[in-house]
Amino acid sequence: MALRIHRGALAALLLLLVVHAIDAARAPEPRLEMVTTAASGGAGHTAGRARAAASTGCASWRLGVETNNIRGWYSIPAECRGYVSDYMFGDQFRQDCAVAAREAAAYAEALELAGDGSEVWVFDIDDTVLTNLPYYADTGFGAEPYNATYFDEYVANATAPPLPEVLELYEKLLALGIKVVFITGRHDYQREPTVKNLRSAGYHTWEKLVLKPSSLTLGSSVVPYKSGERQKLVDAGYRIVGNMGDQWSDLVGAPEGDRTFKVPDPMYYVG
Numbered sequence: 001m002a003l004r005i006h007r008g009a010l011a012a013l014l015l016l017l018v019v020h021a022i023d024a025a026r027a028p029e030p031r032l033e034m035v036t037t038a039a040s041g042g043a044g045h046t047a048g049r050a051r052a053a054a055s056t057g058c059a060s061w062r063l064g065v066e067t068n069n070i071r072g073w074y075s076i077p078a079e080c081r082g083y084v085s086d087y088m089f090g091d092q093f094r095q096d097c098a099v100a101a102r103e104a105a106a107y108a109e110a111l112e113l114a115g116d117g118s119e120v121w122v123f124d125i126d127d128t129v130l131t132n133l134p135y136y137a138d139t140g141f142g143a144e145p146y147n148a149t150y151f152d153e154y155v156a157n158a159t160a161p162p163l164p165e166v167l168e169l170y171e172k173l174l175a176l177g178i179k180v181v182f183i184t185g186r187h188d189y190q191r192e193p194t195v196k197n198l199r200s201a202g203y204h205t206w207e208k209l210v211l212k213p214s215s216l217t218l219g220s221s222v223v224p225y226k227s228g229e230r231q232k233l234v235d236a237g238y239r240i241v242g243n244m245g246d247q248w249s250d251l252v253g254a255p256e257g258d259r260t261f262k263v264p265d266p267m268y269y270v271g
């Protein structure tokens with residue numbers, strides 16, 4: 001009985017080997033065989049490749065977000081949580097902010113200013129002049145749904161730190177004689193903690209602080225509100241020489257300002 005099974009198994013194995021040899025002779029060489037072979041190196045390598053693939057994918061995703069190619073998203077991809085955390089707390093985010101602020105300062109310094117007090121620079125507040133990184137670090141860097149109650153508490157505490165590179169730009173603009181206008185998506189009932197936070201963060205002077213009226217019901221976009229407030233500035237005789245924000249919805253919609261500058265923000269999307 002046992003011998004018959006062994007003979008049967010042997011016959012089956014020989015048959016498989018013959019079939020495999022025939023298939024191997026017929027089949028073309030897999031094009032990615034060398035890549036697959038070279039990259040295989042056990043479970044550690046596999047995990048490393050997975051991390052590298054996620055990192056590459058997340059870097060592409062971030063580029064898509066920053067260029068406004070990716071729109072209407074509600075949370076960062078789950079696999080990018082670690083990537084976004086590393087980016088926000090690492091050198092790259094600060095370097096990216098420094099490039100935006102440096103280019104903005106160079107542009108402002110090269111302007112031929114009338115010096116009549118009519119030239120203004122529009123800043124968004126959240127994640128532009130102030131950083132909400134403490135809030136987002138507590139809520140998964142944009143991987144978890146927006147928590148309006150917790151965020152309102154965060155605003156009320158008035159403890160948001162400045163983005164240092166933007167604070168430096170702010171001081172340069174004031175020294176050039178350019179006035180600063182803040183246009184924020186924060187509500188008008190949040191004026192007091194917002195003023196307190198701006199001052200404690202180092203923003204001591206501004207021409208206007210425009211907060212969103214609580215009575216204002218927005219559709220799916222803040223663009224009509226923000227562009228409408230910029231239009232009011234133009235109508236009042238101001239010239240918007242620059243406009244800086246972390247969301248494209250801070251920057252698009254006429255009148256945009258003579259030049260716009262995007263502060264990096266891969267944590268959330270406001271349309």
Ligand SMILES: [Mg+2]
Pocket residue numbers: 124125126127128245246247
């Ligand atoms: Mg913002």
